[in-house]
Amino acid sequence: MDTIKFDIYDRRKNVLVTKERVTILINGVNLVKMIRDIEFEAAKGDKDLMADYGNIYIYELIEELDTYKNPTVLGCTCGVKDCCPLMVDVRETETTVLWENFKHSAKRRKPVDYSTLKFEFNKEQYYEEVNALKQVIR
Numbered sequence: 001m002d003t004i005k006f007d008i009y010d011r012r013k014n015v016l017v018t019k020e021r022v023t024i025l026i027n028g029v030n031l032v033k034m035i036r037d038i039e040f041e042a043a044k045g046d047k048d049l050m051a052d053y054g055n056i057y058i059y060e061l062i063e064e065l066d067t068y069k070n071p072t073v074l075g076c077t078c079g080v081k082d083c084c085p086l087m088v089d090v091r092e093t094e095t096t097v098l099w100e101n102f103k104h105s106a107k108r109r110k111p112v113d114y115s116t117l118k119f120e121f122n123k124e125q126y127y128e129e130v131n132a133l134k135q136v137i138r
Contacts, residue, residue, distance in 0.1 A: 001096075001120060001121065001122050002026055002027055002119040002120055002121050003026070003027055003028075003121065003122075003125060004024065004025070004026055004119070004121050004125070004126055004129055005024075005025040005028075005129060006022050006023075006024060006025075006061070006129050006130070006132065006133050007022065007023040007024075007025055008020065008022055008023075008058060008133065008136055020057070020058070021054065021055035021056060021057055021058070022055055022056065022057070022058050022061050022133065023055050024055065024073060024074075026119055031073065031074060032053050032054065032055065032074060034117060035051075035053055035074065035086060035102075035114070035117075036050075036053065038112065038113075038114055038116065038117070039051065039112055042112050042113065046110070051076070051084045051086070051104060052076055052077045052078075052084070053074040053075070053076065053077070053084070053086055054074065054075060054076060054077035054078075054079075055074065055075075056072065056073070056074060056075040056081050057079075057081070058133060058136060058137060059137060060072070060075070060081050061073070061133065062130075062133055062134055062137065065090070065130055068090075069089065069090055069091075070087045070088065070089050070090070070101075071087060071088065071090060072085040072086065072087050073086060073087065073088050074086040084104060084105075085104065085105055086102060086103070086104050087102070087103055087104070087105065088100070088101065088102045088103075089101040092123065093123075094123075095122070095123050096120050096121060096122060096123050097120075097121045097123050097126040097127075098118070098119065098120050098121075099117075099118070099119040099121070100117070100118045100119070101114075102114035102117050
């Protein structure tokens with residue numbers, strides 16, 4: 001079973017930050033790094049395949065996870081969520097939450113195969129993390 005953590009702490013100041021971006025850690029690894037590794041391998045020198053992904057803001061991530069079955073989980077480093085978003089299909093079973101079928105919607109980019117990224121989280125652990133995010137903004 002995979003684990004997920006939504007990291008909302010500013011490591012430089014060692015304090016809770018509510019207006020910053022959320023780092024998504026899956027099995028202890030930053031999702032941005034996972035995506036960059038896949039895109040670097042696929043690009044083979046073609047910069048059109050690589051995006052400049054960054055973490056999205058707390059408010060945006062909560063809205064995406066609460067509203068959509070294919071939420072945006074990463075955005076562009078420019079800070080605009082809809083600039084080169086990375087989305088994932090989220091599906092629930094009785095005991096798990098699945099993240100699969102990652103895709104980007106940037107029209108200027110060629111398709112990238114993210115099929116190696118499939119995660120299955122314990123439903124209770126997953127929603128503990130989502131609810132912890134919501135507590136930050138209340």
